[in-house]
Amino acid sequence: MKAGLRETLGERVLVGDGAMGTFLYQLGFPVGVSYEEYNLLKPDVIADVHKQYYDAGARLFETNTFSANREKLSKFGLENEVSAINKAGVAIARQAVGDDAYIVGAVGSIRAARRRNITTEQLVRNFQEQIEALLEGGADGLLLETFYDLEEMLIALRVARQLTELPVIGQFATDGGTTTNDGVGYQEAFEQLKAEGADILGFNCHSGPNGILRTMEKLKPVDGLPLSVFPNAGLPGYVDGKYVFGSKPDYVAENALKFADLGARLIGGCCGTTPEHIAAMVKALQGYTPRTDRPAADGGEAGSVQPGPAIAVIEAEKSAEAAEPSLIELVKQRHTVIVEWDTPRDLDIGKFMEGAKALQEAGVDSITMADNALAVTRMSNLPMGFLLKERLGARPLLHIACRDRNLIGTQSHLMGMHAIGLDHTLVITGDPSRFGDLPGSSSVYDMTSFEMIRLIKQLNEGIAFSGKPLKHKAKFIVAAAFNPNVKYLDKAVQRLEKKIEAGADFIMTQPVYDAKLIENVYESTKHLNVPIFIGLMPIVSEGNATFLHNEVPGIQLSEEVRKRMSGLSGEKGREMGVQIGKELLDAAMPKFNGIYIMTPMHFYDMSVQLTRYVWGKTGKMPS
Structure with a gap:
């Protein structure tokens, strides 16, 4: 019994x-x-x-x-x-x-x-x-x-x-x-x-x-x-x-x-x-004996967002309205850097504006903001993109997910972007709502990423999703996402080709942590007629490396990277993460003009260091 x-x-x-x-x-x-x-x-x-x-x-x-x-x-x-x-x-x-x-x-x-x-x-x-x-x-x-x-x-x-x-x-x-x-x-x-x-x-x-x-x-x-x-x-x-x-x-x-x-x-x-x-x-x-003591906490750095000090909202002079070249035009001429910087999960925008200012001063060509990544609720990237443009003179690139809006909401969102001059966007499917912080919410998925790309390009023709005329033509530059961390790269490239056929103007990849994979991506995609921004996201600790490798869809770390991060956390972990990032940039820059740096856990200084490393290798920082 x-x-x-x-x-x-x-x-x-x-x-x-x-x-x-x-x-x-x-x-x-x-x-x-x-x-x-x-x-x-x-x-x-x-x-x-x-x-x-x-x-x-x-x-x-x-x-x-x-x-x-x-x-x-x-x-x-x-x-x-x-x-x-x-x-x-x-x-x-x-x-x-x-x-x-x-x-x-x-x-x-x-x-x-x-x-x-x-x-x-x-x-x-x-x-x-x-x-x-x-x-x-x-x-x-x-x-x-x-x-x-x-x-x-x-x-x-x-x-x-x-x-x-x-x-x-x-x-x-x-x-x-x-x-x-x-x-x-x-x-x-x-x-x-x-x-x-x-x-x-x-x-x-x-x-x-x-x-x-x-x-x-x-x-x-x-x-x-x-x-x-x-x-x-x-x-x-x-x-x-x-x-x-x-x-x-x-x-x-x-x-x-x-x-x-x-x-x-x-x-x-x-x-x-x-x-x-x-x-x-x-x-x-099997055979485990319950412990009577308890191991000390490691600081909870893996996968977490570290809070920063609140600061006053940064005021910057409004930039001139002179036309500037698109990212597509820039990347054809020189190395071009996009940095991802997450919007806040609360109502305090101080840390966000502080990081954005530091990135802008480091010379990034665009600051890109996710659309509630991992289905976790964050401040809308639309008003934050407007603030970056108006206060810092930055070029925002807004992600837009199929998950959160139906056809009506998606067109409305894009029309609003057009009205305030935000014309660069990355189309993504979006992580399922049930696994975010509001699991009772619905995942809409009125359209696939392919269909959304086509519909955005339809706005560029002055035609609404419904087929009605819009009186003006939009000027959206549309990026598509690409995950090279897959078993069969050729099949992933075939899917990518369909996104390009749908109208994608350039590609942004998931983070890559292996120089050999960077080479493989180049060889597999060099026939494509659109620019590719190779993705890099510096690692902050051993725990973060373990989390990324085992739990985040679309990310795989090489065994070498995981070994180098072993036992590291805090400042030493971030230093090693930046060093690995620089080595990956050494492998990527001869192959790709487009560099896409994802800021980990709001440690924006890591992205600043990698951005400056790019300009150090090219011999100049964009004016």
């Missing part, structure tokens, strides 16, 4: 299962349906997934009920099936695995980081209805997962505690920060939740191992509170019409040991993880 869940976690690390929804997606089941309804329609499919995780070594299983509440099920006309779906979820899991496994009823956030018009009373009713069904079905405990607000977690926990004394696990979604979405520090949130009766607390979803590690490193142990960790398999990329997660099983397994050292006693996987990831975790944790 197996011990109780509380007792087991007091003695050893228990491995949980992996993803359900994304695994079903990988198996070919369609999106846009209720996977929870499969408990009734396809119970054999759900049972088989549980069985695969059991065979991989998992011994704690979440029921397939994450969104099985009245609010979420009503979108599919299933609001009257709440009880049946939840009870079936417990029964399927129980029958699919051995007697040595624990079955916990999965209860997901209803607000999902959005306030919307859902009252506390509605939340209580929804949680009560679902939890009652899970308990009637015979669950060994409850898992409240992917919560963003302490307020909502407390509501769900209080409902659970009114209904049962069984163990309750609570998990927040984090991107590496220190607070919940409603502004409460995780340390305080954990203490409040423990006082309200939570048995196990931790994190899942929203980020891969790196983000959760950074959050855990900032926490102090709460007496008698085991931690639970279920990370994603890195960040998802959108490749050939499918979502693909980049973290390999061995990487996730290595981080499972780090989680255990930080106090995690329940470790599993969330989005993108598979039975192979869980099997690797089980192997890594």
Whole structure:
């Protein structure tokens, strides 16, 4: 007879299962349906997934009920099936695995980081209805997962505690920060939740191992509170019409040991993880003895944004309105440098303007700004581009994502750009919304990047997306993105050729960290009739290198680069990152006139140094 869940976690690390929804997606089941309804329609499919995780070594299983509440099920006309779906979820899991496994009823956030018009009373009713069904079905405990607000977690926990004394696990979604979405520090949130009766607390979803590690490193142990960790398999990329997660099983397994050292006693996987990831975790944790001490935090530098001092908004003289050559004209004449500089995630533009001024003084030819990269909400690049042009005389290049705007919003955005004289843009697909900081938001994708390029060029002909005349012609210069960090470069180039056929004027690549790959990119693309800006992003630390290589779609670091960054952080890490960047520039500049530098974590001085290195090699800085 197996011990109780509380007792087991007091003695050893228990491995949980992996993803359900994304695994079903990988198996070919369609999106846009209720996977929870499969408990009734396809119970054999759900049972088989549980069985695969059991065979991989998992011994704690979440029921397939994450969104099985009245609010979420009503979108599919299933609001009257709440009880049946939840009870079936417990029964399927129980029958699919051995007697040595624990079955916990999965209860997901209803607000999902959005306030919307859902009252506390509605939340209580929804949680009560679902939890009652899970308990009637015979669950060994409850898992409240992917919560963003302490307020909502407390509501769900209080409902659970009114209904049962069984163990309750609570998990927040984090991107590496220190607070919940409603502004409460995780340390305080954990203490409040423990006082309200939570048995196990931790994190899942929203980020891969790196983000959760950074959050855990900032926490102090709460007496008698085991931690639970279920990370994603890195960040998802959108490749050939499918979502693909980049973290390999061995990487996730290595981080499972780090989680255990930080106090995690329940470790599993969330989005993108598979039975192979869980099997690797089980192997890594075999024989693991829980530590009584705790390793010191490393400063949380990997993948994080370091805050800078607030400064007054910089005032600069308005630049003359004289016509200037486009980036296309410049890059045909000389080396040309574009630097990416992220807009703020808050309402303070001081640091942003300070960095932009430093980049402008270093002689960059254009400052480019992402469009909510990684689906994380930032200040709109449209007004920030206007400020850079008006106050600093800079040339802004705005990214525009297919994800966030429908056809109406996209044309409106572009018309606004035209009105204020911002005529350079980079078209991207955009990372899926569900993996950003507002996962309840919708990914629009009214058009592909190919279609958007064509439609922007249609504006240049004075024709609206609808086909109606616009009275004037726009003058957009359109860039397209290119990821050379792929197994089959020739296929990626074929896709790139289609973007050029659609009207792309020049190309900007994902960061490259290998001189040999730079050579391969040159040889594979030299037949193209448009300029290519080769992408470089300096690394700031070993942790940052690990994060980029394992979790960020479209980025691969060479083994040599990772070895050189080993053990480095802080100033020494950034110094090595700049040195590696200079060596990559040495390899790139003889082949490419276009240089695209991506500023890491707001360390704009690194981009300044690399920009000045370019001008040092060419013997002059542009006037």
